[in-house]
Amino acid sequence: MKTFIAKRLLSSLVTLLVLSMIIFALVRASGNPAELLYEYPGAREEDIARQTAAWGLDKSWPEQYVSFVWNIARFDYGQSFQYGTSVRSLYFDRLPNSLLLAFWAFLISMVIGIPLGIMSAVKVDSWWDSVGKTFALLGLSVPSFFVALLLVLLFGVKLEWLPFLGKAEGFFDWQHLILPSLALGWFFSGAMLRLTRSSMLEVLGSEYIKLCRLKGLPETVVIVKHALKNSFIPVLTLAAVNLVVMINVAVVVEVVFSWPGIGRLLYDGLINRDFPLVQGVVVMAGVMIVGTNFVVDVLYGYLDPRIRLTR
């Protein structure tokens, strides 16, 4: 177990390092943020140069990178270019909003995706399966901004049932939550459905399920006890990654619904070439994904005795 943890930690570090390099290079590919100052009337060459130096962008890339990584190691993501405050506090200010939205969207994606996936696998090639497959296809191929706009038009504008912009004060603001959760959950439910279905189909075709049936076990025992447990491992992994993605990069949905979450923050950062902000959000998402994967791996141990004992 100890060597397992050590190995996992090491590979997580390498993953994060690679991620930090990629995002470091990518944001810089968008150009010098100081040049955005040209949009202001009267901005002069030396103003730009001064700002560039103030943000430390006049140093060489290796120098910038080392200080970036060194700061991250001390949980310091730097100062946002646009807000002038620390990226970390910006992130954690928005985090509760994103968690709230992601939680409901996650719940929706699970509640729709998993049962439908199971049904279409158990009743493969039936009416249920057609519904499931159509749903999965729509979920994956209809872009979430389109779904979001449809929801806004129908429930917000036409029927006027629900508010669709922003977020009210108070934690239990369910009215503002419904539409963005649906729009975000929709997309992920398609992926959950597909994976549940294919994983379940694979297990249902296995010899041990055949033997369960030959033993005359009731169908509910075959499906719920044996098939479901066996097909859950890949589903669990995807669910965990989905959750992290929903928390950190729900950009489209948060922008359409003006939801004050991390996705919006990231969007603002991208538009304004706010390097520290973008880097910070992406690294946080990376840390979360690596962390969740670690937790999921430990959970596997409880689910699957083969993993438990080989470590």
Added chain:
Amino acid sequence: MVTATKTLLKVKDLYAQFTGFGGARVVRAIDGINFSLDQGETMGLVGESGCGKTTTCHAIFRLLPPAGRIVSGSIEFDGQDLMQVSDGEMRNIRGRDMGMILQDPMASLDPLFTIMDQVAEPAHHHRGIRGGTLRERVVDLLRSVRIPSPEVRMREFPHQMSGGMRQRIVGAISLSGGPKLIVADEPTTNLDVTIQLQYLNLLRDLQQETGVSLIFVTHNLGIVAKMCDKVAVMYAGKIVEQGSVRDIYNNPRHPYTQALIQSIPRLGNKDPLYVIPGQPPNLAELPTGCAFHPRCPFATEKCINEEPPYVSFGDGQESKCWLSVEDAKNG
């Protein structure tokens, strides 16, 4: 001493097929088979790959893969026709009155549940055994299949067992519900040669102790001689010859059976192994007449055009071949 034997299983005119490509392709995997099995009797079911042995086994359990279905015929088991019982009742019969041993011991056990759990299931669901009694039953079953220190091993998981042990555990599962019939579909094919013999001895001992009937599927006629009271030889979905082991070995009537016997490897024989020439036929496009004719050294014009009937000889031996028709005429 003559003991009154009772017929346990009687399969009559059974047809089963697989349909694919929306019905465009029909594989007649079982094409009108008849056989019967007495209580405590062991029948070998032999034939080359793809001749329908596994399909026959699954048909007895009324559990074919989704593409397959039983077209017609009857399966009388323990006094009732399985084709007439409800789905719920059929499920109770499976595992309680008949148990199955599958070919692949590595894949037959659920990796996520303990041996105890999996061996207990038939006894629990079909016989209502619970708690301490159930645990004792599992220990007894594991002991009967010669798992060492069963109280300890039963708490372990399949991946902690060797292939031979897993197959013995599958044997224990098949016995768990207290069945009258066990169907073993090539149970030793995937085992090491040294373990094969051990397993066969175990099966035979269990069968003698418990008095269950056994259908033993293999493509090795040598194993049949060791294990079985009688044999049914399948070719292309049909039983082409059946009878007592003694009759079939000493006096095989069907050219296919003769070829199978010739191809049994024999100790100390330096001659190259006899191999039946040609390929088994594609069950979706069967040859005309006798399905064996493209590979039969005795095939005549008649064999190509007309399907031979079953001919019965004394003592239950039956053969489906034009030569046998002649044999029967000549007495």
